[in-house]
Amino acid sequence: MDVADLSPAQARARFRGGERVPTAGWCRGWTQANLIAVPSRLRYELLLFAHRNPQACPVLDVGEPGSWSTGLFAGDLRTDLPAYRIYRDGEAVADVGDVVGEWRADLVPFLIGCSFTFERALLAAGVPVRHLELGTNVPMYVTNVPCEPTGSLSGPLVVSMRPVPEELVATAVEVSGRYPLVHGAPVHVGDPAGIGIGDLGRPDYGEAVEVYAGEVPLFWACGVTPQAAIMASGVEYAIGHLPGHMAIMDARDDDYRVI
Template sequence: MTPAQARERFRAGERSPTAGWCRGWTQANLIAVPRPMAYELLLFAHRNARACPVLDVGEPGAYSTALFRGDLRTDLPGYRVYRDGRPVADVDDVPSWWRDDLVPFLIGCSFTFESALLAAGVPVRHLELGTNVPMYRTSVECEPTATLSGPLVVSMRPVPEELVDTAIEVSGRYPMVHGAPVHVGDPAAIGVADLARPDFGDPVEVRPGEVPLFWACGVTPQAAIMASGVEFAIGHLPGHMAIMDARDDDYRVT
């Protein structure tokens, strides 16, 4: 399936987490903020580039970008709307919410390197199960700006112990889409109390002989929006990504 075909299905009403969709095509997190907040978000992303790698930015009021030639208001499978830092609506599309002063940011997503993990023999549990990836707020604080602060959010994939080094090496070749894990092993060390209760997405089993690996996650800007009480913002529903007109290999380094 091409990105355009996937976007057409989402525009027509199909709702699904996008892990495994359009193999080989890059997926991205969406966060759109009012123009006065756009510089703060860009600075926050720069200071926390591991979690918030900026792939593309649109003009104020625009709902497409150079790398997303669809409609950002309708062509994702789910959206979350924020007022004063609080999520106020999970909706199928956002034309009625979109404002002329909104600046859309597309932030890198770890789904981009999952095909490479599979090709290297590393299993990806949420793909096996057909579920959303589990995501967790951590006790690790991002580097703040004057008006934006919040916790690092991570995604988790359990990996057989003998394949941990392979998973680190393979994902590390994709630094613009989070790169290598930020933490390996004990979830309590980063403030994650219970892997069975993710803050976003769906839980997956960590089986005997497996190690939980945690990657920085592009939901981090939404956590900052909530922690900072930003007046208005629109994001993707976590795990329901923007499928871009760019290839995974565009973000691979040798």
């Protein structure tokens, strides 16, 4: 079966069984989300950080301390994503296929919106999505744009990039802008140096894609931003998804189209 035709439950079963792949293009029409789980003492601070940085950190759902499911994710957050990243004292210390043994009773899981949610709408409007064409992970970059800090959480904005033909830039901005709860319109259009990106060929996460002649790089706020804040702030323990290896939720993309 084409992975685009899988239900969220079918996809989660495959990940639970050991499939380790980026999830762009999986489960057509179903919403994907970024995972970040933090110690309970930080849950309100992370909520405040998200409130102050809503385009980068749109919160779709939050679990109870120690829980490994949420109202919009009926699976097991410890096993049902394709890959995870573990942080200790602000350092990424391991990338693993499940986190059953690492999930602590005080961890609070947050599901953060993902720009994969509006990619189907971009395609329907005639806007190409290069990483889907290539079957690769979307390129993501750490910028020099600081997020609005809270007491102990601060860090840089992370963005994802999609090259768009110049004549379709306005269409891409309009279409993605209809999905403000999953990052919305781009935060930057054009010269990557304007947000501190020196080389598009060397993304911090994901895989590089070529920008063809006549195309413009568009940059959307990315839900990996909380993980960058975890690192910049030296948080003692956290669990996130491996960038691009998302939580596939029991919610529809169209649920987040507001215009």
